[in-house]
Amino acid sequence: MHILLTAFEPFGGNSTNITQEVIQALPEQIGEHLLHKRVLLVSFQRAPRVLREAIEQQRPDFTLMLGQCGEGEKIRLERYAHNMMDSRLGDNDHDCPTEEIIYPEASAAMMTTIGQSLHALCASLENEGLPVTVSTSAGLYVCNRVYYEALYLGQKALFVHIPKNLDLDQVIKTLYSLIHQLL
Ligand code: PCA
Numbered sequence: 001m002h003i004l005l006t007a008f009e010p011f012g013g014n015s016t017n018i019t020q021e022v023i024q025a026l027p028e029q030i031g032e033h034l035l036h037k038r039v040l041l042v043s044f045q046r047a048p049r050v051l052r053e054a055i056e057q058q059r060p061d062f063t064l065m066l067g068q069c070g071e072g073e074k075i076r077l078e079r080y081a082h083n084m085m086d087s088r089l090g091d092n093d094h095d096c097p098t099e100e101i102i103y104p105e106a107s108a109a110m111m112t113t114i115g116q117s118l119h120a121l122c123a124s125l126e127n128e129g130l131p132v133t134v135s136t137s138a139g140l141y142v143c144n145r146v147y148y149e150a151l152y153l154g155q156k157a158l159f160v161h162i163p164k165n166l167d168l169d170q171v172i173k174t175l176y177s178l179i180h181q182l183l
Pocket of ligand 1: 008011066069141143
């Protein structure tokens with residue numbers, strides 16, 4: 001299987017983004033699955049374009065998207081992407097959309113297309129001692145924007161938010177297990 005694995009550059013005054021470190025630490029192949037890695041810009045306008053190009057190039061069987069979140073001790077499996085962009089602080093291009101709808105003709109929210117229960121997936125990862133939880137909102141910032149794009153393009157996709165101070169080895173272990181269970 002071909003997996004498109006995305007991460008983000010640093011944003012909001014951070015000098016690093018844990019998701020960039022995570023994808024650098026992962027190999028190009030896990031079992032029979034090939035990982036196609038892309039680091040996305042933290043830009044409402046440019047990130048979805050780069051994602052779209054990557055999807056057109058790679059035609060992935062699965063799109064696994066990673067983003068950094070500030071707080072929390074658990075990796076969050078995101079159930080929904082919302083059809084809205086909203087940010088007071090702005091993205092790396094200083095774009096500050098206010099309650100802006102992404103695609104006026106499309107639904108207000110789209111749900112992950114993994115085709116299995118998120119709670120069951122979460123429980124199985126927790127059984128391995130991995131720090132995960134199910135989340136119902138990826139926010140309205142750039143992570144949500146690219147998650148909406150992937151789902152809008154009909155991708156089989158899951159967005160995963162990773163708290164910035166989590167132990168890198170734990171995160172890597174979680175991603176290995178997640179990839180095995182998703183594919
Ligand atoms: N996290 C931000 C955007 C980039 C990232 O890593 C978010 O949660 O929207």
